Amino acid sequence: MSTPPGPSAHPGAHGPDAPAATAPGSTLALTNIGTLVTNSPSHGDGSPLGLIRDAAVVLDGDRVVWTGASSKAPATDNHLDAGGRAVLPGFVDSHSHLVFGGDRTEEFNARMTGRAYSAGGIRTTVAATRAASDAELEANLARHLREALRQGTTTFETKSGYGLSAGQEERALRIAARHTDEVTFLGAHIVPPEYADDPDGYVSLVTGEMLNACAPHARWVDVFCERGAFDGDQARAILTAGASKGLVPRVHANQLGPGPGVQLAVELGAASADHCTHLTDADVAALAGSDTVATLLPGAEFSTRAEWPDARRLLDAGATVALSTDCNPGSSYTSSVPFCIALAVRDMGMTPDEAVWSATAGGAAALRRTDVGRLTPGARADLLLLDAPSHVHLSYRPGVPLVSAVWRAGERVA
Numbered sequence: 001m002s003t004p005p006g007p008s009a010h011p012g013a014h015g016p017d018a019p020a021a022t023a024p025g026s027t028l029a030l031t032n033i034g035t036l037v038t039n040s041p042s043h044g045d046g047s048p049l050g051l052i053r054d055a056a057v058v059l060d061g062d063r064v065v066w067t068g069a070s071s072k073a074p075a076t077d078n079h080l081d082a083g084g085r086a087v088l089p090g091f092v093d094s095h096s097h098l099v100f101g102g103d104r105t106e107e108f109n110a111r112m113t114g115r116a117y118s119a120g121g122i123r124t125t126v127a128a129t130r131a132a133s134d135a136e137l138e139a140n141l142a143r144h145l146r147e148a149l150r151q152g153t154t155t156f157e158t159k160s161g162y163g164l165s166a167g168q169e170e171r172a173l174r175i176a177a178r179h180t181d182e183v184t185f186l187g188a189h190i191v192p193p194e195y196a197d198d199p200d201g202y203v204s205l206v207t208g209e210m211l212n213a214c215a216p217h218a219r220w221v222d223v224f225c226e227r228g229a230f231d232g233d234q235a236r237a238i239l240t241a242g243a244s245k246g247l248v249p250r251v252h253a254n255q256l257g258p259g260p261g262v263q264l265a266v267e268l269g270a271a272s273a274d275h276c277t278h279l280t281d282a283d284v285a286a287l288a289g290s291d292t293v294a295t296l297l298p299g300a301e302f303s304t305r306a307e308w309p310d311a312r313r314l315l316d317a318g319a320t321v322a323l324s325t326d327c328n329p330g331s332s333y334t335s336s337v338p339f340c341i342a343l344a345v346r347d348m349g350m351t352p353d354e355a356v357w358s359a360t361a362g363g364a365a366a367l368r369r370t371d372v373g374r375l376t377p378g379a380r381a382d383l384l385l386l387d388a389p390s391h392v393h394l395s396y397r398p399g400v401p402l403v404s405a406v407w408r409a410g411e412r413v414a
Helices: 105-111 119-131 134-150 166-177 199-217 232-244 261-267 281-288 298-304 311-317 337-347 352-366
Strands: 027-036 052-060 063-069 078-081 087-089 091-093 153-156 183-188 220-225 248-253 272-275 293-296 321-323 383-386 403-408
Touching: 027 087, 087 091, 087 352, 091 352, 105 298, 119 166, 134 153, 134 166, 134 403, 153 403, 166 183, 166 199, 183 199, 183 232, 199 232, 220 232, 232 248, 232 261, 248 261, 261 272, 261 281, 281 311, 293 311, 293 352, 298 337, 311 321, 311 352, 321 337, 321 352, 337 352
Parallel strands: 027 078, 091 153, 183 220, 220 248, 248 272, 272 293, 293 321
Antiparallel strands: 027 052, 052 063, 087 383, 383 403
16 A cells, blocks of 8 residues: 655654654554454453453564563563553455546435435446546545545455456556555456346456456456346356466355355355345355355445344354445445444444454455454554544444554554
């Protein structure tokens, strides 16, 4: 992620607003932390969040090298007193659509007056994206990334899917790859208008020329397996073709109604099945018995006034759950993970602890990352400081800008 450089650190600096950053060979201790979320039971109170009270964390360059009681923190080159505030791992947003042109304000306004959401609205963004220049698309992407960073997101995934031709999809992925390694090829978002009478011809394009152009820029392959988009057989062909090029599958699954998406994701070893709003008992059991993460996207339900995913059902069954924004101009135009945490607690049956875990360690699991989503020795030094004594305030005080500082790879960036 491209960000402006953080302020320089000064040895011996104290106070929660003192500048703090670490350079190679330079160490920084954040002490007097009210509650430290490590996401490692062995480093804390034994809970999934691995909470440490009155804690400290030590960074060396871009890595975490020590966590523990504040009174036992080792000497470091630089020091910041957290003033009793909470420190969490940076949020890991594992599902977003940030390479796009235009917006869909009119569609949202109409939906709030009673029009139902459907996949077809994506065509509006396709037209605007195709008309935008590279510079316009990149500037829009960078603006949303800065917005997300200010709210604590330090790792993000983003997709193509608004170009829907070989050249346009390759362009979107090339732009995205300049900002993150977590890039997803979503040529199978919808069937574009020019292929409306030949959906199988479009699948052939996606699995052939388009995939060949896009695979070098992506890590993942995704498909919108949904009515109005792609059926199970089409989705299987696209995901299998992507896997043959070394891309790991993820699936937009079971958002608008029951369907084959979740079962297909599990069968193909997908990293995640995303949305998971309409699940059968067999779908829940399949997710619980697999390594496929159920990524829930409450911003979409908020924006479309749809039925909320039942996170409690998935968690009680033993499935791994992630929370992400689904930031996109049509159905979830929010870059705020804290907002999604509050929605998940209020409307999806999650506890505050579960929601925070899912937005950090859960997102890391959905991206198959072990270096982010936790604050333990060896992890990347991605962390955020809340203007609150506990992570619970993220759902207790919804809508309040509680993130007061962010470090990414050891650099204070917001």
